[in-house]
Amino acid sequence: MKKIIHTSEAPAAIGPYSQATLVNGTLYISGQIPVDPENGKLIEGIQKETHQVMKNLKAILKAADMDFSNAVKASIFLKSMDDFAEVNEIYASYFENEIYPARETVQVSCLPKNVDVEISMIAFKD
Template structure:
């Protein structure tokens, strides 16, 4: 049975999709852009946006009953690969254990709301 994830701690979906899905013991988050769910604001810098995107991923994963330690794979979409090192610095503050998730990072031409970053994750619910 597939169960949609819904939380007020992450931005609401801006289209016909769920914030995430629980499928058995797997959790799939939709791509989380850096919109602050409290006020709809978006930070100006890549560091601010990376932090908010990761906070949103964390909120969806936690709403599904897991933690960031349960994340096994992430995909990071960034507007400019020149931001890679700065994104890594922020990312490392969220994922810093001995078992780091697998990850892909790709540069994209454009993201929803013209943000600089979007992050999605897959986690295992234990």
Template sequence: MTKKQVATKQAPGAIGPYSQAISAGNWVYTSGQLGLDPENGTLAEGVQEQARRALQNVQAILEEAGASLDHVVKTTVYLKDMNDFAAVNEIYSSFFTEPYPARSAVEVARLPKDGLVEIEAVARKK
């Protein structure tokens, strides 16, 4: 199986030694996406706007790889504060339809750039 780097200017560039995503066979694995604006690198204000921007970034990366949010089978959501779970869920549910992807949600001590939420996804290509 060949792995291929996926990169798009429609999502923030990597801020370390990693790829926005890797395509391997029919699968796409995104790196965790913060709520960063790809044009200026700033974090959106508040957890809901960060979640929205993070999911828009995931969506842009998947589209670059030949997949879409409809093809996502698994996500992981990292939260700075688990008390934000319901607020993030409200935004998350507007990006996905049934059958929803499998998902894990984890509270973490700290995220890069002091973000409030980070989201990664695994999708099967079209």
């Protein structure tokens, strides 16, 4: 059974997609960009952007009764690989006990709204 997950604690979708879809205990979270859900404004600066993206992911996980410990896969998209170290450090800080999901990080030429970082995630809960 498929369930659409939506929370006002994360930015609304900016296209024809859901924030997340839950199927048989697996949560597929759409790519999150650094939009503040309270005012809809973009956050600027790679450190602040990364924290906002992680907060958005956290809110969606919470709406599905999960947290970062349930994450099994993440995909990070960067406008510049020069930001890798900063993004990596902030990303890692959201996981307890150094239990990280599988992940890839790729540089792309452009992201929605011309942001510097976007992260999608897959999580699982029995």
